[in-house]
Amino acid sequence: MPALLQVTGIEVGFDGALALDGVELAIDEGEIRFLIGPNGAGKTTLIDVITGLTRPSNGSVLFDSHELVGRREHQIVGLGVGRTFQTPSVFEQLTVAENLDLAAHHRSGLVALMRRRRGVTPEVAEALEAIQLADRAEEQAGVLSHGQKQWLEIGMLLVQSPRLLLLDEPVAGMSAEERTATGELIQRIAERCTVVIVEHDMEFLRRFARRVSVMHEGRVISEGSVERVRADPLVQEVYLGRSRDRRGHDPALDPVLAARAAVDASPPEETTEVGSR
Secondary structure (H helix, E strand, O other), rough: OHHHHHHHHEEEEEEEEEEEEEEEEEEEOEEEEEOOOOOOOOOHHHHHHHOOOOOOOOOEEOOOOOEOOOOOOOHHHHHHHHOOOOOOOOOOOOOOHHHHHHHOOOOHHHHHOOOOOOOOHHHHHHHHHHOHHHHHHHHHHOOOOOHHHHHHHHHHOOOOOOEEEEEEEEOOOOOOHHHHHHHHHHHHOOOOEEEEEEEOOOOHHHHHHEEEEEOOOOOEEEOOOOHHHHHHHHHHHHHHHOOOOOOOOOOOOOOHHHHHHHHHHHHOHHHHOOOOO
C-alpha cells in the first residue's frame, strides 16, 4: 500500500542557501510521526511546503496520490490536510463552541458564518469531548490557558475531518499536566487520522513517539523508533556537536541522549567541541 504522504526530493532555498536539500519522507496512514532536529534543520519549512505556504524549487509532495506542490493553501486544506502553528490561532472573543462551529462551517458562506448558533452540532459536540473542553463550551476562548487554546485549535481542525494533521510544537509553553493531556489527545486523534508532530520536548517524545524522523541541515538523516534513533551514530554526532561541518553544541540537545552518546562514542577529550553557533 502506498504511503499516505510521500515527499520526494524537496528543495527550498533562501538567500542562496538550501533550507531543504532533497528531503525524502514517507508517512503511512494511521501513523504518529515525530519530526525532530536542531534549530534550523528545516522542520517547519518542510511543513510549510506540505501545506502550500512555501513553494519548493524542486521535488514532489504526494498526499493520497494528489500532488500538493503548486496547489494553494485552501485547496490543500480541502484535500484533508490541517496544521497548527506554534502560537494558537483562535478567536478569543468567541466562545469555545463558537470557534468550533465557525471552523466546521468555514466553507458555508458569509451568511452561514454570521448566523446565530442554535444548539451544538454533532461534529462540534464530538470535538468538545475529544479535546476535553465540553465543560468550557460557553466560555470565551480568551480565558483559556495556553494549553487549552492549543487543544481548541486542534479541535477546530478535527471538525473539518482531516486525514492528516501537522502539529508544530504542540506542547511548547505547556505545564507538565497539559503536556501529558496533549499526548493523550494525540493518541486519541491517531485513531481517526494520521499525525505528524514537530517537537523539541524530548521527554514528550520519549513518552508518546512511535516513529521518529531526524532532520539536520535540510535532510532526513535517520528514522525509526526512539531507541533506534538515539543509538544512531550520525544522530549522536549531530546532537553532540561533532558534525562534519564542526558547528558546535546544539541547545536542543537531549541530556539523556548526550550522556548515552558520550559513553558509547568515548571520543578523545581534545576532539570534543562545545562551542556556540
